[in-house]
Amino acid sequence: MNNQGIQSYFQFKNVNWSSMQQATWETVWMTAISMIIVIFVGITLGLILFETSDKKGIGYKAINWLVSFLVNVFRSIPFIILIVLLLPFTQNLVGTIIGPKAAIPSLVISAAPFYARMVEADFREIDAGVIEAVKSMGGTSWDVIWKVLLPESMPALIAGGTVTAISLISYTAMAGAIGSGGLGYLAYLDGFQSNNNTVTLVATVIILLIVLIIQFVGDLLVKHVDKRAL
Template identity: 65%
Template sequence: MVSSTTGFSSYFHFSQVNWPSMWSATVETIWMTIFSLVLVGILGILLGLLLFETTGSTNFWARLVHWVTALFVNVFRSVPFIILIVLLLPLTKNLVGTIIGPKAALPSLIISAAPFYARMVELAFHEIDHGVIEAAEAMGATRWQIIYKVLLPESSPALVSGITVTGISLIGFTAMAGVIGAGGLGNLAYLDGFQASNNTVTLVATIIILIVVFIFQTLGDLIVDKLDKRVAN
């Protein structure tokens, strides 16, 4: 049987799909996403907090920290991801010891997504009513108590919906990383699908990615709903 690379029917040659490798590519994509998302969450909240706490300060050091953090965030948020991977190849090699495979994708995934999330975190904190923070100060709360007893819980729905959006773009990034050998569904679609002219593999990889995104979004929405007590339910 000769596979046809053109025409609509080329999408439906399911016998040509190597299901075990499709499965392991899916696992790789999910692994890359979740692992980097955890680190992006931590790093993004720290950066966002740093931006929020140093906003509008008159102290020289606070202003310096704000300026440096904002510069870092703006630069890495602006560099297109595919260029960032290539740019960070030497750093990746030093950090994880390899430039191929799922592990190699992590540094660029994190450095690209953390600034994106940091901005959302900063916005979420700014949305908290200033009066609530003032009330906590009037009760004698320390800065640290305000952070973990007021800022984080009061912005939790926005933090979770932000991490959902970030996670979904991370899934997209992992697919791009796949093209330069990071593994996962993007890699499979590129090598076995595009280069081997097997459109069915590309279609199946796409559908799996869509299912992952869908599950992710639904999960995020459910958690936000559970956390948000601002509307009486």
Template identity: 60%
Template sequence: MFKTLLIGESLLAQYFDFTEVNWERISNATQETLLMTIGSVIAVFILGLVIGLLLYETNGKKSLAVTILHGIVSILVNVFRSIPFIILIVLLIPFTQKIVGTMIGPVAALPALIISSAPFYGRLVEAGFREIDKGVIEAAEAMGANKWQIIYKILIPESMPSIIAGITTTAISLVGYTAMAGVIGAGGLGNLAYLEGFQRSQPTVTLVATIIVLVMVFVIQGIGDRVVDRVDKR
């Protein structure tokens, strides 16, 4: 057993050389990944709530205009959810250059990250609203509550565990998307792992970048689980 461990450590030492890691570049890449993740999560949270509310409030209505609006929003959501992220970020290059002024760097990745994830999160928000007991909403309406009061006093508070769980799942997906964005010039840990780790045959750099991404995912999941436990009143 001990001999096997020694052999394993020897093989790892031959393959991974931590002296080749530029820790300053690792730190900068980590900050870029955090910038992309946090910036996109904030925007996705806001847009996702709006999309979820639109889908929920316009579903099953008798008004023709509202039905058409629901159909348009639903189609757009399904389209952008279906396009693979790596293809979407390429398709959005002209749009990104117009609004950001460049297609390289963490900020340039934000439009694609937001547009790809907001529809997905919007569907999760809609699903959370659908789980609310209809009787609670009907009781509020019978007491004279208007639409906005129902939204911010019943819909959002009652579905908060689902909303938090959904943004946690979305944030973890966004960490993975930032790695893919990095491969085509957005920076971050994905860019570092590909350019310095893969192309320059430095597997230790790729290993370190992967470990940092895993730590981010575990931290996000842990925070999300704690918040859900706190807001869940059931």
């Protein structure tokens, strides 16, 4: 295809740049809000899984089994199916099933279990001798969490968070198919359904740029907090 053919295929004058800007903001907003909640929920679930995995007692084992079961279930359900299954829950929680706000519950419930498993694995990579040393000096479980687990695993937690944030970008694009807003919705409605290939192309490029920025910032943060890189 020559340059003239490309220009006729992609007509950038057909792009509503105001709508594209709004859709970009919606995608960034959905990803940012979801990721903040995912970090909190994921670290909490990861801590529960880690702390209860080797503890004796039926109570600890029951908690570990229940949390592990829920994490495995919600991590296994494809996002496009999960968001449909959660429509009644979303309606009751946020009062609507369309728009960026309506996508938040599904995004969090889908990504938090994924991140929780990475958090649990990161904690298991920490030298058990360091944890035992803190306990032998009278440190409490909270001391272990705040002085050992979180600081020592911070580079891995940030790296895992970066991967999760990029996954959330793809989830927001899929959520656009059922009216959540964002670049995915714009590419589907104004691009695919309207047979406007230019809108789809521009939306895809912007999503790619957002992913590259997230990866770049994540890599910088990992290098900044990684003691081995100093």
